[in-house]
Every structure is written in structure tokens, then in C-alpha cells.
Amino acid sequence: MYNLDLNIVSTLILSIVLYLFGNFLTNKIYILNKLCIPSPVVGGLTFSLFVFILEYFKIVNVSMNTLLMPYFMSFFFTIVGLNVSFKLLKKGGKVLIIYWLLCALLGFSQNIITFVSSKLLNINPLLGLMCGNISMEGGHGYSLAFGRTLESLGVTNACSVGFASATLGLIMGGIIGGPVAKILIEKYHLKSSSIHKKNKSAVISSNSSILDINETLFFEQILIVLVSMSIGSALANIINVYFHIVVPSIVGCIFIAVLFRNFNDKAKIMTMDFKLLNFLQELSLGMFLTMALMSIDFFTLSSLFGPIVFIVICQVLFIVIFTTTLAFRALGKDYDAAVMISGMLGHGLGATPNALANMGSITNKYGHSQSAYLVVPLVAAFLLDIFSIPCILFFINILT
Template identity: 25%
Template sequence: MTTLQLDNAWTLVAAVATILLGMRIHRACPALDRANIPPAVSAGLLLSVLLALLRAGGIVDLRLAAAPRDVLLLVFFASLGFGAHLGRLATAGRGALVICLAVVLVAVGQNLAGMLLASAFGQPAALGLFAGSAAYLGGHGTATAWASAAPVEGALEVGLGSATLGLVLGGLVAGPVAAWLARRGDGGSGVADAAGLPVPHADAHDAAAPVRASPFSSDRWLLPLLGLLACVAAGPQLRALLAAQGWQAPTFLLVLLAAVVLTNGVDAARRPFDTEATDLVGTLALRIFLALAMLALDWAELAGQLPLLLSGALVQVLVTAAVGLAVVYTLFGRGREGAVACGGFIGFSMGAMPIGLAVMRRLQATFGDAPRAMLAITLAASLFTDTANALILTALLRWLGVA
């Protein structure tokens, strides 16, 4: 079998081509757009199956470079930080608490469901944690880290398999559920103009904002791009500095925090960044990241634990959707904001933060802006999820006598 290792440049070419293919697929099948499924997920899922068949047939093994995906994730989280203005926290305070509550409930629910399912299949209950929040709420990195820390046979395979299925299901389930909620109306929480269209959310600086240059002017891009790249560069250095003091923190979180500090610093100096530019850069990074994540799926490796994995995926969809509907949508105030928050919550709780944010952005493009939902999900999920998940996993592993 021929092994084809793509370098960084060709990996990016493959990702962008995947997105363009997804856009063509959506034009041919408008139902995918109506379901708010990102084109990168649609085409990436199709291509990952095709690549798995080629690999299983001994024809070719296509491997992507890992570096672009890591960098794109940092760029995306830096762009999120530039949108987290502390002056707007008052409007997201209650929403952020709702998301934190939902994160705790979904972590406990996913783990209990995983433990019961593993026991039903005759496996150790501890293995169920890797079909629970270690994989779904945590993702591939968290599942791998916990599998190396906990001496549970099969944990790595189940964790990676569950995280992979969660990545797919997060994009496939969150959009349709949230779109259904938004179309229900339920009184709507958004403001509409006389024609019934959403009124754009006004920025605090809009009234005094100068006339902007063309979006294609390089002068307009230089300062925001400098700030974004500085935060991405600072992330690994901050992580090493904290590690030397005995503190562990993910690089993407430190990049986000650096961007939050920087953007609020320039806000205080009354020289705000052009967030339209940073948002566009972050959106592009997000779309390419999703395409790379989907292309990297290896379905052949999932075969060994397929019954447990598929059963777990179905159960976790029900658990996560139930928490999203009963807690996030209800307590967030229903309407458009509640629907968008529910979609984002299901997306990141099943798959990954970028999937949740991608679902939310597509929902906003369809139904109108939901600034409270975006801010609450961005801050609460990014800053709270990893810590809460780690504490819950530690407590359950100790209770089971594994750690």
C-alpha cells in the first residue's frame, strides 16, 4: 500500500478543497444548509469514509500534517478573545452561569451513562468514562491524556473512537435541534424591525467609530493581525511559564486569555481593535480546522469496539440533547438566544468548541444575531469546561478505585 504524507502546505490545500466541495454538496442538497450543518462537516465526513475505504483496500494511506490544525485552533481562539469585551459581561452573566450549570450536569450525565453502558457490555465501569465526558465533552486531547493517566485496558481506543464519533455527531445533531427550536419562535428573544428582520446588535463604539477603509485595504488588517499573532505567539510561552510554577493550562486557553486582556486594554485606551477583521480571520481558521479534523477521521480503527461505541454515541446524543433542551434552552430564556445557545452547547459538549461555535455562527447567519449566547458559550465553555471535567473525572476514577 502506498503511504502519502502531505506536508503543511498540501494539508491546507486539501482542507480548503474539502470546504469548497462541501459548498457544492450543500448547493445540490439545500436540506443540509437548512439543517445548519457546516460544509466542512458534510464533505469531510464523506471524504473520511472514502479515505478509510481506500486504506482498507490497500490502495493508499493518506496522512495529513498535524501542525496546521494546531495553529488554526490557536488562531481561532485568539479571535474569540478579541470578541470578549468585559464591558458586555453584565449582559452575559446569567447566561454564563446557565452554561456552567449545564456543563456540570452534562459531564455527570455522560459519565453515568457511559459507566452503565460499559457494565452492560461486560466491560469495567471505568472504561465507560472514556465513552463519557473524557471523550465527548473533553475531545481527543482530553481522552488521550486521561487514557495515559488511568490504567484502564482499552481506554485509549474507546476514548479516541468516542471522541471521533462525537466530532461527527456534534455537527450533525446540534444544528437541526437548534434550528427546530429557533423556528418554533416561542416568543423570540431577539429584537426585530418593522419588516420583522433582526435589528443588528450595536457595538458600544459604533457611535464614535470612524469611517472604515475598504475591507480589502491592507492598512486596515495590519494592526488587528499584529495583535492576533502576538497572542498566538504568547500562548506557548505563557504555558511554559505556568508549568515551571507547577500550573498546567491548555495553550488555547492561554491564547484566548491573552486576547481578552489585550482587547480590553485597547478598549480602555479608547483605541478598540477592528474586530470585523479579527472575526473574519477566526472564521476562516475555524472552517479550515473543521475540514482537517474531519479528514483525519480513521474509521478502520473504530471497528474493534464498534458495538460499545455506536451504543454510546446514541446514548450520549440523548443525554446531551436532554441537558441542552431542559437546561440551556429553558433557562437561557428560550427564543432565538436560547436556541443558538442550545445549538452551541450540544455542538461543543458532543464534539469540540470549534464545532459548537461553527453551529452558532451558521444559526446566526440564518436567524439573526444572538450576542448573549455567543458571549456566554465563549466565556463559560472555554474557561470552565476543562476544569469541571477534570475534577469530575478525577472524583469518579477515585471512587471506582482506578486513580
């Protein structure tokens, strides 16, 4: 069998090609577009399956140098932290706090489900944890970040299990979100109270127009991110070494970035261009996800496929019961609550784009929900991390 070794540059080139290929497939294949499957997931998994076939028939063994992957990952999560403003909490009011707490309870429950399931299936609870809050609410990004941490603790295949679980969750979240909300709306005869039907860009805009930037502004944003990354990584390392608490470097990056953002909001020491930062965030996310997914080893993962599917099915059943009973009632049992439920099913099993896609499918048919489009993106994209990260770290340190 021929051995193909890709160096760091070749791996980067391949990841860019696969990202573009995934984007092409997503735009051309309706079901991928409908379910909002990210381009890195499509491109990366397609290549991983292709490599699996080549290795299965003993044609080629491919090895890649993914040294840049953790840097892209830290870059992405640092910008996530820079997007968190304490002022956002005031805009959402009581509903935002309730939704936030419900998502926190959901994440904690997801980890309990994985712990119980791991005991029943007789697998390592830390490995099972990758099918919980890490991959469900956290998605592919958390799967890589915390998967690498668990692998450093000796838990083999943690990243691969997380990616598989996150992908299944992403698909299920996209499939069930709209139908569940539709059932609630029609069962309780709910009506939209908003006169707006199509305006969904008030909170998060997907406008991809050309950025108006110059060299100075660009390097200022890069400097902010890299300095926050460096200090955050050092902080996480200090906590790991001196306090013997497992803290991934991304946690330190997010923490320092949040502190800088909110300090800078008052002190105005540097100009922050969030349109440019979000563009850089998308680039880094695309690169580290593509690199991570294209390097999945399906040979080692095949023996764990059964337990992964079982745990994900348990997660899906639980979140449907959780959202249609407790969450729906706590949020007011009205039209806005039903739309928010579709969003919670989207990001509770997949990612923020899933949540927005689910809500879009509902509001396009039944009418706009201003409250849902304010609360769900703020919690799913930014605020949920404040609960999720300590929750995940708690379970990791308890089970280690």
C-alpha cells in the same frame, strides 16, 4: 498496497480543496444547509470516509503531515479571546447571567453523564469525557484542542472520538432545536412581544462583504494575534511544567487575548478591527477543522462507535429534559425563553451557528425575540468558555 505520503504543503493544498468541496456540497444539498453542517465537517469527513474505503480494500494507505494544524487552532482560539469584552456582561442583564449559569450547569452535567456512562460501558473515563462538554458545548474545536491534550497523556483516539461525538451532536442539535421550541410555544400559547420580525443582525452579522483593509491594519491584527498566541502558549507550558496541572495551550492563548482586549479597550494602544479579526478567525477555523477531520482514522474508531452513539443519545435525552423543565422555567417561561431554549439545544449539542439557525426557524414563524438574539450569541460564542474551560480541566485532572 500503495503508500501515499503527503508533505506539509500537499496537506495544506488538500485541506483547502476539501474545504471548498465541503462548501460546494453544503450549498447544493438542502439537508446539509438546513442543519447548518459546517463546510470543514462535510469536506473533511467525506475524504476520511473515502480513505477508509481505499484502505479497507487495500488499495492506498494515505498519510498526511498536519504540522500546521495546532497553529491554525491556536490562532482561532486566540481571536475568540480577543472578542471577549467585559462590557458585554452589562448589556445582557439578569437574563444573560441566568442563561450563562444554566449553560455552565449543563456542561458540568454533560461531563457527569460521560463519567457514569464510561463506567457502565467499561471504557477509559478520559476517552468517554470526549463525548461530554468537550464535544457537546465545545464542538469540533474543543474536540481537537483537548483531544490532543488527552492523546499526549496516552489516551488513544481521543480526537477521533471527539470529532465523531461532535458531529453527531451537531446533527441532533440542528434537528431537535426548532421542534422542541415549537412545542413549548404552542403548548403554553406564547407570543412575541417584539414588533421586529426579521432583524437578526443586531448582535452577530454574517455579512460577507469585501473587507476594507490596508497592509498596516492587516499586519497589526496579525501581530496582536501572534504575540497573544506566543505568550499564551508559554504561560500554559509554564503551568504544565512547574505546577503539574494539565492546561492546553489554547487556554493560555484565550486568557492572554482576553486580558489584552480589555486592557486595550481602555488604553487604546492598538487599533483592533473586529471585522478583519473575525474573517481571520473563520479562515483559521476552516483550516484546522478540515485538517483534523480529513485525518480521522475510521479503522481504529469503528470499535468505539457503539459507546459513542450510546453516550450521545444519553446527552440528547438529558438536554431535552434539562431545557424544557429547569431552563425554560428559570428563563421566565415566556416566548423569549422558548426561543433561547432552541438556541441552547443548538449550541449545547453542536455550535453557535446551530443555535442561530434554530432561533431563526422559530422567529421567522412566530416573531422576533430581541432578548434571545442578544443573550444566546454572547454566551455561546464568547462567555461560555469562561466556565467550560475550567470545568473540562477539572475533570481531566481529576481523572488523570
